[in-house]
Amino acid sequence: METFVITVLLTLLAIVTVAIIRQRNMYSVVILSSVYSFLMASVMLVLDAVDVAMTEASVGAGISTVILLATLYLTGTREYPTARGTGIPLFVSVVVGAALVWGTFELPAFGLADTVIHKHTAPLYIEMSQKHQMPPNIVTAVLADFRSFDTMGEVTVIFTAGIGVLMLLSGRRRRDEVEVVKVTESVETFGDDVADENEPDGPNGSAA
Amino acid sequence: MKFDVILRVGTKLILPFVLLFALYVQMHGDYGPGGGFQAGVIAAGMIILYAIIFGVRRAKEIAPQRVVEIMIPLGVLIYAGTGVVSMFLGSNFLDYSHFAHDQLHAHEWGIFIVELGVLVTVAGTMTAMFYAFSERGR
Numbered sequence: 001m002e003t004f005v006i007t008v009l010l011t012l013l014a015i016v017t018v019a020i021i022r023q024r025n026m027y028s029v030v031i032l033s034s035v036y037s038f039l040m041a042s043v044m045l046v047l048d049a050v051d052v053a054m055t056e057a058s059v060g061a062g063i064s065t066v067i068l069l070a071t072l073y074l075t076g077t078r079e080y081p082t083a084r085g086t087g088i089p090l091f092v093s094v095v096v097g098a099a100l101v102w103g104t105f106e107l108p109a110f111g112l113a114d115t116v117i118h119k120h121t122a123p124l125y126i127e128m129s130q131k132h133q134m135p136p137n138i139v140t141a142v143l144a145d146f147r148s149f150d151t152m153g154e155v156t157v158i159f160t161a162g163i164g165v166l167m168l169l170s171g172r173r174r175r176d177e178v179e180v181v182k183v184t185e186s187v188e189t190f191g192d193d194v195a196d197e198n199e200p201d202g203p204n205g206s207a208a
Numbered sequence: 209m210k211f212d213v214i215l216r217v218g219t220k221l222i223l224p225f226v227l228l229f230a231l232y233v234q235m236h237g238d239y240g241p242g243g244g245f246q247a248g249v250i251a252a253g254m255i256i257l258y259a260i261i262f263g264v265r266r267a268k269e270i271a272p273q274r275v276v277e278i279m280i281p282l283g284v285l286i287y288a289g290t291g292v293v294s295m296f297l298g299s300n301f302l303d304y305s306h307f308a309h310d311q312l313h314a315h316e317w318g319i320f321i322v323e324l325g326v327l328v329t330v331a332g333t334m335t336a337m338f339y340a341f342s343e344r345g346r
Contacts, residue, residue, distance in 0.1 A: 066253075067341065170343070
């Protein structure tokens with residue numbers, strides 16, 4: 001049953017991806033990428049990664065769709081075909097894709113319990129979270145307790161990204177423009193002073 | 209969309225449950241899926257939905273732009289401040305062992321406060337970004 005659901009979801013993902021590539025109307029592309037995020041969230045849900053599924057559904061399908069639609073409102077909704085040829089990009093993406101598929105052949109079978117990633121730190125987290133009486137959801141215990149310092153870095157990243165977007169978009173350029181005007185005014189007055197000082201010499205010299 | 213009755217009434221019905229779900233995800237992050245990040249995005253989504261249906265001006269009466277912009281650094285301060293407080297209590301940076309007498313409550317308190325910081329920053333950032341886009345579009 002799980003294999004069937006995953007197969008259906010991944011097939012739909014492939015169809016949506018092809019539709020996104022072929023679509024020239026950016027509005028449709030945004031809506032299709034929202035559909036893609038919902039499908040991806042469903043895949044994560046089937047894989048028992050509920051935290052990731054929730055993030056994907058709220059951020060990928062919710063907020064980023066709204067932000068992209070707001071961007072389209074500012075830019076325009078039509079993508080114009082480029083004049084350049086598609087040969088080299090196609091070649092690069094086919095080679096990279098083939099390399100990635102080739103790389104998956106060496107991976108351990110899906111869902112195998114005794115692989116390196118499940119034997120290295122994961123048992124330690126489970127054991128330590130029981131020993132220190134951490135909350136039952138070990139994902140939260142790892143994110144906000146064991147690796148709290150990492151999460152602080154992530155919050156700082158969100159903070160920095162938000163401040164950057166606000167600086168790019170907010171209407172506070174006006175203050176800068178006012179300052180620029182002030183600076184040019186002061187430069188002009190400075191130039192006038194210099195000219196005044198030079199005036200006794202300059203015209204006389206040229207006249208002589 | 210000011211005159212679409214179905215959307216307006218539907219939004220009014222949904223909004224309290226969205227907020228409740230955001231708070232549930234926030235409070236139950238240590239027992240179920242979710243946490244500060246997801247809760248922050250859902251809470252910001254509530255404000256954005258309200259702004260889309262009823263207009264940005266009315267959304268700014270609920271979540272004023274000044275408050276939203278203050279929330280962005282405030283969350284980081286709450287997070288880093290938790291670490292500083294834990295250092296004053298005699299443990300390492302962001303080690304919650306001394307927040308309560310028994311381990312379970314100490315870790316729950318630490319995670320709760322830290323996740324609150326994440327919620328504040330994420331909700332503030334997302335809402336402020338939406339406000340910035342909507343202002344720019346005018």
